[in-house]
Amino acid sequence: MLAVPRHGHRWSGVARAALTVALPGLVGVAAGFGSIAAIAALGAFAVVYGEGRPYRVRWRVVAIIGAVLVALAGVGAAVGSEVHRAVVAGGSEWWSMAVVLTMTVVVASCAFVVDALRLGAPGAFLLLFTLEIASVLPAAGASVASIVAWTAIGAGTALIVAMSGVLARPRTPENMMVGAAIAAVDAVVADNSPAHRRTAMHDLHAAWQCLHDAGIADSGHPLARTLYAAHVRCAAVVGGRDRGEAGPADDLRPEVPLRRPSVRYRLARAAHLRARSTTIVVRLLVACPVAGAIAIALGVGRADWAVITAAMILHQGPDRILGTYRAAHRFVGTVLGLALLSGLVFFELQGAALVVVLALMMAGTESFLVRNYGLAMVFITPLAVILGSLGTMADLTTVARDRFLETIVGVAVALVVMWCVLPRAHRRTLTFADGRIRDAISRITHATDGRELSELRRDLEFDLHASTAAAITAAHSDPAWARDHWPEHRRLHELGYRILASPDSKS
Secondary structure (H helix, E strand, O other): OOOOOOOOOOHHHHHHHHHHHHHHHHHHHHOOOHHHHHHHHHHHHHHHHHOOOOHHHHHHHHHHHHHHHHHHHHHHHHHHHHHHHHHHOOOOHHHHHHHHHHHHHHHHHHHHHHHHHOOOOOOOHHHHHHHHHHHHHHHHOOOHHHHHHHHHHHHHHHHHHHOOOOOOOOOHHHHHHHHHHHHHHHHHHHOOOHHHHHHHHHHHHHHHHHHHHHOOOOOOOHHHHHHHHHHHHHHHHHOOOOOOOOOHHHHOOOOOOOOOOOHHHHHHHHOOOOOHHHHHHHHHHHHHHHHHHHHHHHOOOOHHHHHHHHHHHHOOOOOHHHHHHHHHHHHHHHHHHHHHHHHHOOOOOOHHHHHHHHHHHHHHHHHHOOOOHHHHHHHHHHHHHHHHHOOOOOOHHHHHHHHHHHHHHHHHHHHHHHHHOOOOHHHHHHHHHHHHHHHHHHHHHHOOOHHHHHHHHHHHHHHHHHHHHHHHHHHHHOHHHHHHHHHHHHHHHHHHHHHHHOOOOOO
C-alpha cells in the first residue's frame, strides 16, 4: 500500500510543480491581492503535463492544457456560482446536481480523450480537479472573473517554468528519459522480476516516444544509439517469451518502436462500442451521478468530493483488479490526508503562508502521483480542502467528517459499478482488439503502395499494443477465460511482430 517504486522520481519535476504554484501566488500576495492569488494554482497544474516531453512539443502540450484548465475553471466557477446563489436564497441542496452533472460530462469526455491518446498519468485527474475546486470557490467569496483570471495567470506561469531550461540545456528531457530507461533495463538484467519488467517496458516506451517527439529517434543521434543498445539488451532478456499469460514484455522486440499514429487516428480508433475507452466512459456516466446523488441525499457538505472519488478510481482503465487497488489507495490516502489537514489548520493559512502550503502540497502530489496514488492522496486531500476554501475553514470536524463520508460513498459506488456494469467488457474488448490485428495483417498483405504500407505498419504496432493491454485486463479480471483465449491471441501477436520485423512487411 505504501510501497514506492525506486525509479521514476525526478526532483526537477517536483521543483517545477512547486515553483509554478508559488511564483504567481506570492507575487499576487505581494501586490496586495491577498489569498485570492492562490487560485493561480489551478492553472499551474498545466506544468505537470509537460514532464517527460522534449521542449520541441512541451510548449504546445502545456499551452493546450493551460487553455483547457482556464476554460474548465470558468465553467466550474459559473455553475458553482449559480448553485451557491440558489442555495443561499433558500433553494434545495439538490441544486448541487448541476455541479455533479457538469463534472460527469467533463470527466467522461476527458477520460475518453486521455485513454484514446494513451497519455497516461495524470490523465483526466487535474482537469476534473480544477473544475471541482473552481465550482466551490464562489462560496469562499471569489468571483467568476477572478477565478478565470488567476487560473490564466497560473497557466501562463506554467508555460514559462516548463520551458525555462530550453536555452541552457535543450536536450535535458531526452537525456532524463533515456537515463531512466537505461536504469530500468539495468535493474531487469540484474533481477528479471515482474515489477522490474513492467518498469523497463514503461520507461523504454516512454523514452522512444520522447525521442520521436524530439525528432531524433531515427536520425542516428547518440541518444537514439544509446537507447537502442539498452533496448536490445532488454529484449534479449525478456522479449518475445511465452509466459502463458499477457504482460507488458509481450510488445518488446529488437526493432525500434514506431512513432504514435496521429491524434485524429487514435481518437477515431477509440470511438467504437467495443473499444476499452467506451467501457471507461459508460462506467463514469453511471457512477458519477449516482455518487453525487447519494452524497446529496445523505446531507454531506460537498457532493463533488464523492463524484471525484468515484471518477478517479474508474477513469484510468477498466481493469477491475487494479481499480480495486486504486479504491483502497484512495480511501487510505484520504484518511491520512485528513490527518495532515488537521495539523495544518492550526496555522493561520492566509496570504503568503497559504501559497507556500499549497506549493508544498503540490510538490508532494507531483512526487507520488505516478508512483503511489495512496501517498499522493495524502497531499491532494489538504490541497483540495485548503484551496477550495482559500484557507478559511469554519469547522474542521465537520469538514473532515463530510470528506470521510463522501470518500466512502465514492469508493463504494465505484467498486459496485466497476464489478457490475459491463461485467464482461474485457472479453469483448480483447476479441475486438485481436480482430483489429487480423484486419491490419490482411491490409498489409494486400498493400502495394509504399506510403500506405508504412502507415499500415504503424497502425499494426498500435493495435498490437492495444491488444496486449486488453489481454492483461482480461487476465486480471477473468483468468480462466483469458487462458482459453491465450493461444490464438499469442499466435496473432507472433505473426504481427514477424510482419513488422520483415523487410518487406509481408512475410
